[in-house]
Amino acid sequence: MEINVLVVDDSSVMRAMISKTMGLSGLPLGKIYQAANGQEGLEVLSGHWIDLIIVDINMPVMNGEEMIDRVRANPELKDISIIIISTEGSDARIDRLRRKGAAFIHKPFTPETIRDTVKDIMNLGGSDAGTD
Amino acid sequence: MRERIDHILSRVTEAIFEKLAFMFSFPEEGFEPEIEPSAAEPPVVTEVFFEGPFSGRLVMSLSPRLLPELAGNMLGADDNEATTPDQRYDALKELINVVCGNLLPEIAGKQAIFNVGTPKIIEPEGAAPAAEETLLGDTALLVEDEKCELRLYGIGGIPDRFFQTDSGADASDAF
Numbered sequence: 001m002e003i004n005v006l007v008v009d010d011s012s013v014m015r016a017m018i019s020k021t022m023g024l025s026g027l028p029l030g031k032i033y034q035a036a037n038g039q040e041g042l043e044v045l046s047g048h049w050i051d052l053i054i055v056d057i058n059m060p061v062m063n064g065e066e067m068i069d070r071v072r073a074n075p076e077l078k079d080i081s082i083i084i085i086s087t088e089g090s091d092a093r094i095d096r097l098r099r100k101g102a103a104f105i106h107k108p109f110t111p112e113t114i115r116d117t118v119k120d121i122m123n124l125g126g127s128d129a130g131t132d
Numbered sequence: 133m134r135e136r137i138d139h140i141l142s143r144v145t146e147a148i149f150e151k152l153a154f155m156f157s158f159p160e161e162g163f164e165p166e167i168e169p170s171a172a173e174p175p176v177v178t179e180v181f182f183e184g185p186f187s188g189r190l191v192m193s194l195s196p197r198l199l200p201e202l203a204g205n206m207l208g209a210d211d212n213e214a215t216t217p218d219q220r221y222d223a224l225k226e227l228i229n230v231v232c233g234n235l236l237p238e239i240a241g242k243q244a245i246f247n248v249g250t251p252k253i254i255e256p257e258g259a260a261p262a263a264e265e266t267l268l269g270d271t272a273l274l275v276e277d278e279k280c281e282l283r284l285y286g287i288g289g290i291p292d293r294f295f296q297t298d299s300g301a302d303a304s305d306a307f
């Protein structure tokens with residue numbers, strides 16, 4: 001199975017960092033799409049098959065939380081895997097986002113954190129932890 | 133108490149430069165942040181506003197000579213000089229976004245909820261406080277031998293509890 005990924009962040013440099021990290025992760029990737037805010041992200045989702053959304057929270061036009069709410073409310077999209085990558089530091093807000101069925105990665109991140117979180121959330125090769 | 137905020141500002145900024153862009157820095161002893169921008173080589177200045185248990189603005193002023201390396205390292209570029217002006221400004225805006233997001237919980241605790249705005253690049257004069265702003269903390273770092281200054285301004289009432297030292301130590305013994 002190849003994973004099609006949508007990376008949503010208002011920073012083009014951050015989108016490039018995340019895309020590059022995904023590319024180097026050794027994960028079975030299909031296409032990587034990019035969007036600069038939640039609204040653009042929803043437009044990509046309406047036209048392309050996406051298996052995994054990696055989304056920032058703080059964005060103009062439509063923030064990541066609203067985008068997640070729209071995805072979860074859409075019968076055709078509601079089961080897509082979601083990882084939030086954000087600077088959010090409030091425990092209460094992170095809990096609230098996790099309850100929407102999203103994994104959370106704090107910025108700044110390491111490549112390993114992204115790889116391991118993707119493996120975990122996509123149920124990919126789960127048993128090799130700690131062997132190298 | 134200013135010392136606590138100054139210290140958090142230095143520590144968080146150093147850590148973010150290192151983790152986000154593999155750039156190393158240290159506090160510059162005895163060099164005070166300048167409010168007057170130098171005409172000879174104006175700094176690049178970025179700001180971000182935030183609202184929460186206290187509200188205000190974080191401002192970062194740094195030497196433009198840092199931008200190619202900042203953008204190049206974040207992008208994993210082979211040639212830092214090949215990065216575009218847009219990429220360099222975007223890298224700087226994401227840097228202050230990450231610094232601000234990590235800074236506020238250090239000051240106000242992990243229960244506090246802040247809304248952080250969209251970072252902007254501004255004119256050097258914009259680093260000085262606006263009439264309604266109070267300086268809460270500042271710091272100056274040398275990043276890869278270039279100057280980087282941060283200022284945290286508060287707007288409106290600032291709860292005292294965020295500005296007391298934990299230990300009650302004499303502020304004058306801080307480095």
Ligand SMILES: [Mg+2]
Binds near residue numbers: 229
């Ligand atoms: Mg953002």
